[in-house]
Amino acid sequence: MADLSVTFCGVKFKNPLVLASGILGITASSWRNVVKNGAGGITTKSLWLEEHRGHPNPVIIANEHYMLNAVGVPDAGVQKAQEECGKYLAWKSSPLIANIIAGRVQDFGKTAEEIAKIKPHIIEVNISCPNVEDEFGKPFACSVGDAAAVTREVKKRVGNIPVVIKLSPNVENIVAIARSVADAGADGVNVMNTIGPGMSINIDTRTPVLANKVGGLSGPALKPLAVKYIADIRRALPKLPIIGTGGVLTGEDAIEMMMVGATLVGVGTGVYYRGPQVFKKITDEMQAWCKKENVKRVRDLIGVFHNGNGRRFEP
Amino acid sequence: MDFPLVVKIKKIKQETPQTKSFVFEYPKRAKPGQFVNIWLPGVNERPMSISFDDGKNYTLAIAAAGESTRQMHALRVEDKIGIRGPYGTHYQWKDGQRIAMLPGGYGAGPTYWMATLATKCKIDFFLGARDKSLLLFADKIKKLKNVRFLPSTNDGSAGVKGFNVECWMQEMERGVKYDSVITIGPELMMYAVSKQCAKRKVPCQLSIERYMKCAFGICGNCCVDDLGITMCQQGPVVDNTLAGKIAEFGQYHRDDVGRKKEF
């Protein structure tokens, strides 16, 4: 059996798979169940300071090719977050990545400060949600200045808890954004959030299917984009730890993400295509591949693509 | 394929002062206890138990509970609705069983449907409601040959005066033994049934309804404490052993932002 454990921003994970934000992410019980199903760690649904209502239904639709979602980031606010995160942490299960969101730079800071009180292992900052654009305008992840400002604001307020910034693929130059948040003190980045937004029309009713009309696109087709962006960021910023997210369904997908530079691999829409046991299925497939290739430690694969020859890449 | 399929309503009937039934053709077959999501463009999408599947058409029995269901009540024959599903688990039975059914409200639909399929079972049907006018599908249930119809109303306007749970317990006191209990309706009613069944060691299946959005195991809004399993995929129908492990059953559920709401 290969050793699947990895260390990300100083936090040890028994395997590189983390539940992506927004999937099965509302309660401590659900997170624990995801860990039981084989995840190495979990990410909460994006947490707001105050209660935030989502969009009316339908909020998620999917078929064999893609998923389109505009849930609208519903949340009951920080008190509920503290209760659920506290309950989860008390179980001493796998690491907790608390994902936070806000509409204004100062509110990111306040939210981060409240969430830091319960001491999650990592704080992830969602500056890239395409589904609240009507409310707040273009995501902060689309501007070098805004992305850096949010990063600085959060870093100031959370002590030594590592901060990961979740990037958007819907930008001209994702490397420039990654560089700006790294310069502003980010400990890592998550590449990437959903693409789009996209839209789907029901031709019988002549209306968009999602109540919000448009929604973020996810699923298997995202993977080549994520792989390219992760490779670009890794090449430009070899020391910046990366969570690779987007279209991961199989063990081979996860290994591909790691080879281009991801330390952790986010799995979201994969839960739809392969069921709640997807994490166990992926780690089994990683094991099988490692056996075939005689790889003893999966962490040795991180970034090997940039080495060209499969030797360990030492940043 | 989890996109709504748009169908035309063929038939609408006012069944009780609160509830209307809607009939439409649908290509996928279902089992009693499963549900669909019904979509009204521009309004909302809501989960509804399938009340009947005749092999070609579905019937939904919809009670006006709030804004979306009121808008559903305003629909007319030939209007278009979107349907996706069927989703979730269903009730199970074996030929020859003696079954007690305890439905409340729109729960009469799936239990009546099951009774039409479980022709080789002997069923005591404890339909309960506040008053006579709310006894959903009573006329149809009465006619089934495998069913002993034992209605109850809170005000005594039909059947026994009181709750259907009391009625059922009286039957058991009289020595009737059930192989299986099927309940679907208000959670506190099901909770009472669940406790009794656990105490008396009678197998029981019930339907745990939680706030649903995606209905396919992604959004997490329907996850229950402390197991963390989804009620859209691993429910709504659960057996009593599983229900016994769901700490929030009979205690609280969650709203659309995930906040706990006590029963």
Ligand SMILES: Cc1cc2nc3c(=O)[nH]c(=O)nc-3n(C[C@H](O)[C@H](O)[C@H](O)COP(=O)(O)OP(=O)(O)OC[C@H]3O[C@@H](n4cnc5c(N)ncnc54)[C@H](O)[C@@H]3O)c2cc1C
């Ligand atoms: C598996 C399942 C099967 C159901 N079967 C039936 C049925 O056969 N007939 C029927 O009349 N009703 C059924 N319901 C309940 C029905 O979904 C709600 O009455 C309906 O959603 C109310 O919506 P509204 O907009 O009219 O009211 P609102 O004012 O929005 O809500 C009224 C109450 O309904 C519940 N509710 C609202 N939205 C949802 C949702 N998306 N998911 C679950 N509960 C919700 C909440 O508890 C809320 O407090 C079922 C629910 C579930 C989960």
Ligand SMILES: Cc1cc2nc3c(=O)[nH]c(=O)nc-3n(C[C@H](O)[C@H](O)[C@H](O)COP(=O)(O)O)c2cc1C
């Ligand atoms: C239904 C759904 C809800 C999501 N909600 C959030 C969210 O609240 N916060 C966030 O940062 N990302 C959210 N995302 C984005 C995912 O975390 C992930 O970045 C994206 O879906 C790409 O990965 P995937 O293809 O594995 O799903 C959501 C995605 C989906 C499908």
Ligand code: FES
């Ligand atoms: S309704 Fe979305 S997970 Fe069950």
